[in-house]
Amino acid sequence: MSVLFILLIGLFFIGVNIAVVAFVAVRLLNVRFTFARVVIAATLSQTAVQYLLIPVLFQDYAAGPDPRAEDVPSLLALLVFALACAPLAAMVILVVWEAILPVGSIPPIRTWLSNFRARMRRSRRYFKILRLFSKHRLTGVIRGRNDQTPQQRAELAVSLRTALDEAGVTFVKLGQLLSTRRDILPAVYVDELAKLQDGASPVPYEEVRIQIENSLRAPVAEVFREFDPEPLAAASIAQVHSARLATGEKVVVKVQRPGIRDTVERDLDIVQRLASKLERHTDWGRDMGARKLAEGFAESLREELDFHIECGNLAAVHAATTGRGSPVHVPRAFPELSSGDVLVMERFDGVSLSQAGPDLAGRGLDSSAIAGVLVGELLDEIMVDGIFHTDPHPGNILVLGDGSLGFIDFGSVGRLDRELRESLQRILFALDSQDVYSLSDGLLEVTTRPDDLDQVEFERALGGFMARFLNVAGQPDMRMFNELIRLVMKFRLSVPNELAAVFRSLGTIEGSATALDPRFDLVHHAKSYGEQYAQKLVDGDALRERVQSEMIAALPIAKRFVRRVDRIAGAVESGRLTVNIRLFADAKERNVVTSWLNQILLTVLAATTGVMGVLLIRVPDGPAMTSSIGLYDFAGFILLFISSVMALRVLVGIFAAGRHREDSY
Structure with missing residues (x-):
């Protein structure tokens, strides 16, 4: 028999032992851990039992005579006990590991390199933002100081607007949002932030063409009869071009700037982290609900980046305004020609109100x-x-x-x-x-x-x-x-x-x-x-329609109410009326109470079993299993083993309470 074959057989049995130990440990704890964590704990516990515990238990026979026939049952019991200690040791390792580093606190190894690169990019951006705030002396704003004079507040408001403008698209959008929240910011900041303009230099036409063709999966010349390479307007998220469809309809094409999603996602991560820190460490951050505000802002900006949503908004508003005969027009979208990065909509021939103001009187408009x-x-x-x-x-x-x-x-x-x-x-x-x-x-x-x-x-x-x-x-x-x-x-x-x-x-x-x-x-x-x-x-028609709507909605309730009143009256008449009160009718409440009772019961049993084990070990006389281990000692160790399993079950339930069991694998 070759050495390689023997080695493979040995590795196979070691793997089986580790798998059995891992299975038993996880089964007893009833909490799922990551595969790598379970394998490491099982390997360490198996090694400790094999090279530490077994030599101690069988030290009397390590260099001495062979065991007698009557000693074999006792030695087998000790061997079983030693093997059973391997899952117990694995459980101890898993519980301590969960207490120090809960599952999910460390990302999987396969993501370490990509996470490190992302963290480095985020850190560079993070320090750039901090340098901008420091450059414009905005520490007073961050700390929420209230001792500034009106002149100092005005200067800080200008500095805040300038810093947000220099920080880029995400922070410009954040400033625009804050400029609408007079409920959480002083008027001087709101008025200054309202001056933020969402403008940017245009993207070259070649990049725009590639973006359109990748999104629509067709050449520009095939989709549009005419397409003006010069944009009508350029903003930080997208720019707009005029075009004409193959059917002859005039449209505008809104094209998202290449790479803007990655930039915005990176900055949103920074905004949300800063908001969390402000809410934890400053009174004004807690009062304004900085974390919730940042989450709402992130959700809104992500919607703005998805032109599918804007296309749906256009369709909904267009249908509503058309249905009630509104004097204000809303462009019609072309969903079949739109995507998440490109939006095609009807073009209006006109000028913006900001440019048409001086000419309104000349055109006879009031x-x-x-x-x-x-x-x-x-x-x-x-x-x-x-x-x-x-x-x-x-x-x-x-x-x-x-x-x-x-x-x-x-x-x-x-x-x-x-x-x-x-x-x-x-x-x-x-x-x-x-x-x-x-x-x-x-x-x-x-x-x-x-x-x-x-x-x-x-x-x-x-x-x-x-x-x-x-x-x-x-x-x-x-x-x-x-x-x-x-x-x-x-x-x-x-x-x-x-x-x-x-x-x-x-x-x-x-x-x-x-x-x-x-x-x-x-x-x-x-x-x-x-x-x-x-x-x-x-009015008659509107009131009649509203009453009919309410009556239709209330009709099923009224029918059920009449039937229930009839059943109650019949029960009262026959003397069968009873009241049934169900505590913990909600399944979630029952599960919580059941979990508490299980934890309490396991704690009591663990303590009781542990005390009994210690008392048995302290009994001086009794039958001997080996020259150094008595039967009472062995029984006490068994009880301590059982007590340890139950105690570990309680502890891991406490440590893992903050995560769902299905979150790991």
């Missing part, structure tokens, strides 16, 4: 009427459609050749479900009627209230707010809504992102409207719209 149309359209989108443009600035509003208006750029839209729209209506009606209690109830419906909210003090604050902004002599404007949001945040009520998007859009459209007509009063116009909208809700 600036005040146009402002009213814009505001009315946005309110219709919010209150009727439930899907609205979140960035209606003058650059996204076109004055078409016939004098009508068009909305463009629907990369980000707001959505309101029916319940939220109705709650918003109640808030607006409460403001109009100056009803403090209705306003309080409406705000509490749409926000998340803290457990320690002083509702009486909150209502008093709302009363003071109304006295300040809604008295007879006052002239309410958008500052009223900003102050209302600040008041809500003061009482730590969490404003939903959808509602914040509404006020953001209203603030943006107010800027567009006042640019057309400096005397335009958004609040007065919204109040008139609200009165008309309320009147429509109680």
